[in-house]
Amino acid sequence: MSDQRPKTSSPHHPIILSPARLLTVLLIILALAAGLRFWRLAQMPPGLYHDEAYNGLDALSLLQGKTFPQFYEGWELYQNDAHAERPAQETRWPVFFEGNYGREPLHIYLMALSIKLFGATPFAIRAVPAFFGVLSVLTTFLAAKALFDVREWRSESGDHALRITPCASPITDHRLPITTITPLVAAFTLAVLFPAIHFSRFGLRMMVYVFVETLAIYCFWKGVNGSAKVPGDQASSGQVLDARLPHHPITQPPAHPISPSPSPLLTPATLWFIAAGFLLGLGIYTYAVGRLLPLLFVLFVPLWFWREREAVRQQWLNVGLMAGTAVLTALPLLLYFWRYPYFFVFRMAYVSNRGVGAVEGKPWLTWLQNVWRVIAGLFWQGETHLRHNLPGRPYLDPLQAIFFLTGMITALKHLFHPRLMFLYLWLLVMLLPTVLSGDAPHFGRMSGAAPVIAIFVGLGVDWIGYRLAVSGYWSPIIVYGLLITLLFASALWTTYDYFGRYGRHPQLAADFYQPEWEMGQFAASFGENTVIYLTPTQEELATLYFALGSPERLQNYAGEEGAIPLGIPGQETLYLVRPLAVTSLKNLQNAFPDGIPGEPSEGYIPFTVPANKTRQLAEHTSDHRFGDQIRLVGWTVEKREEKTAVTLIWEAVTGIPQDYTAFVHLIGPDGRLVAQQDRQPGGHPTSSWRPGEWVMDTFVIPLPPDLNREGLTIQTGFYYLPTLERPGEAARIGEQ
Incomplete structure (x- = not known):
């Protein structure tokens, strides 16, 4: 049996995408991302x-013209x-929202705009992360395309070919091909990634x-690529260029000497660097994790300048402008x-080294264990x-895991190429928030x-496809x-897991406060x-507050504890009584025999007192x-045996x-x-009384033994315990 030898490879990549086809594929991916994020978003x-509702409350407060800080819960x-x-x-336009442990402002301002457009609904709150979740699919495509400087060039035959030149013996060629397959699959993966879908449908700030x-x-890599000088003869002639990473430095020297000429200060490349700096500064207004994003560049730029001395001369000013813009934006x-x-430290201290798996007093041990937990969290x-x-x-999922490990391992051979070095640093820096906190792996962080x-x-996917396709054994x-087919199987897998298994989880409604939301809608x-x-x-009331507006x-x-707020005379009063609060319901029924109990619902029993019912219940x-x-x-x-009961309104x-x-x-x-x-x-302190509200409470006073009640008088009033200061003279209300 004769040995089969691989056929000679084509000089072009086996998959050629014209700009129109590339745009079509990208639009299909974005449509898929939008469908997975917006379908039944409100349900x-x-x-x-609670946290979604709290964000919505701050957004409502912005629209209502309130001043900040606002704290809604005791x-x-x-x-x-x-x-x-x-x-x-006090301010109308805060740069930081202090309630609920403190939150960055950008997503709340965006939610205010969404509520203005769609009303105070769960959809309006979740539309912001869903919208930015879709945009993130697009920007991930753009970031990957710019990072690897993937461009299209026209070959001598007139076909569109990517910047890749297969060698004569692809089986023995261990260099890493990177084509538009990489950014396209990256966009598709983010579109169908389970955590990305979930946090795009959750009214928090991660996807912004x-x-x-x-x-x-x-923007950073667009600036870098715009500064690099591509050999003019090759680009103009349409020859397909070799973009294999070991032979494609970030900055390329000119093919021919260029006569020195003054260049404008703000070149297009410089503007890209300034835009990158603005976005770096903007990052800390989105999420606490954004404080780590500058660390990526702090680590990468010195390594880049060390690897490519030409970059120091070309880019030091651009990098400086980027850093300065970032600081000014964040100022x-x-x-x-x-x-x-x-x-600045409160939320970080709150989540750091707490939760399941944290080793008290030994943060370093927690971090080491978290590294393993995060790795396990990725795969099993x-x-x-x-x-x-x-x-x-x-x-x-298993298919994504196989492709991810393939990409990691094949790229590892070129670890010290600056572009791949950047990719690995990016991954490490963005895993720090969960490694350094409790409850790892925390998918939100x-x-x-x-x-x-x-x-x-x-x-x-790019590497597997290229190697198999050019080997000659496979069409x-x-x-x-x-x-x-495998990628779409992954998408179906995620869709079933999210809308099927996750959506049917018996505890999901309780964890997302559905009974609270329904009670709030009933009250509204x-x-x-x-x-x-x-x-x-109860401590957490944000869901009810938002439902009520x-x-x-x-x-x-x-x-x-005894006190009964009677409401405001002339206004209808609704009491929402928890099923276990038997004494509270009994007290209400005793106070208002003509009150109207409603049909018990999950988590509450409504009890209504009409507006025309008297609140004057005293003799x-x-x-x-x-x-x-x-x-x-x-x-x-009321005289009782060895006691006197005084009911006050x-x-x-x-x-x-x-x-x-x-x-x-x-x-x-x-x-x-x-x-x-x-x-x-x-149970109803005076600081919570609203103007016009009537409150009833009964004081039961034990009497000394053998006390003669004749001639006793009763006085009542108030005082402020820290200073013993009285708001007014006591009232003499009767005799025993």
Whole structure:
């Protein structure tokens, strides 16, 4: 049996794409990306998670003309630490949003625009990351194309050929071919990558950053490529150039001596560098990970200048302009961090070395273990957090993993070529956020690595396709047909995993706060004048607030502790009672026997008091005022065995900034204090009372044994515990 020898290879790459065909393929990829990101965007994921809603609240506050900082939830007590040395400066247009542990501003301003266009809905919140998720597919294509300087040239035959020249013996040629297949497959991979799809449909800020990141890298390499001098004779003659990486430095010397002539300061290449600097600075306004993007260039530029001395002479000014532009762009936020350093380190300190797998007191050990966890997360054991991933699903599906490893290994042979060196540094820098934090692998913090991972997948597909196609054993149509089939199989795999397995997960609705969102929508269906209460208290209310369109529409109180907010006379009142808050519901039914209980829903029982029902539930009326803040509306005294129960009804005349302590004192005939109860109104402190609101509370006062009740009088009032200052004179409300 005679040995089969490979046929002589064609001088052209087996896949030739004209500009029109290239554009068509790219548009198909973008359409696929848009479909995977916008289809059923408002319903999948279900509900509206707290962090999404919080972003929406800040966007709403921008549209409503409110001043910042805004803190919507009571647990955000860190604001006191943040402003301990310098008080907050009120502003209409913040460069940093301090609530919810602090967030960068760009995505919130974009969400404000989206809400302006589409209304205050989950779609409006998620449309921003979805839109930038699609744009990121395009900018990943552009970044990969510029990084490898992939261009099209016309061959002598008139066909379009890529900058690649196969050698006579491709089987023994170990150089790395890079064609437009690489950026196209990179774009396709990002379009169908499970984490990229998910975080494009999640109202957080990751995908806005990915867009800025890839666009910055595109501009940088456009500037580099524009500065490089391509040999004029070859380019003009249409000869196909050898773009194999070992023989294609970043900067190329001119083919012929060029007479010195003055060049303008702002060349097109320089403008690309300035644009890259602007985007580098803009990156820190998108996501905390953006603070690491300049590190990529800090590491790469010295290595580049060391490898190519010609680059120092050609590019030092451009690189300096890029750095200066980045600093100027970032300056407003940098000045904010200088003024409030708490917010620069707070979130990083909060996520660093915390969570599952963190080794307390040994961050270096946590980081070492995280390296392994991140590697495992890429290939076989993904993140288990349901809000971030289908639990356990690896970052890459098996087909993507094979192509990624192929690209990594084949490119590793040319590691010290500056362009591939940049690619590896890009990957390492963008994996740092998850390596240095708790809960690795955290797919959200890996978002910055998604484009470079996709580019490595593209390199793998490009290498496999080229090697098999030019070997002579396989028809290029079969090779690339098989590769395209595998890529679409990967897309179907992801689609099934996301919209099928992930979408049907039984816990998904609860994790994305669907019951909260539905309760908020139910409450929002009542009129604007309806006073709405939720009991018992809970820490996270952003989803309800956003559904209602404003935090001011909902009051949260601990009904189990006794106080009952009665609403505002003449206005309908809606109570949302959690099913386990049995005492709260019973207290409401006792106070309002004619109240209307609604049909129990998942997570709440509605109880409505019509506007025409009286709120005056006391035996005696009063008009005593405690200063200009609180009015005593009425009281009831009930004698019990060895106790006296005093029910008080107050009205908030104005907003009350302090949490006052209420007191009920029993005074003997000789003027001495006999018995008392001093406490804040149970479960509904005065600082949460809204103007016009009536509040009822009962004080049960134990009496001393054998006390003669004859001649006892009752006094009630308020004082501010830290200073014991009273807002007004006490009221004498009756006798025993």
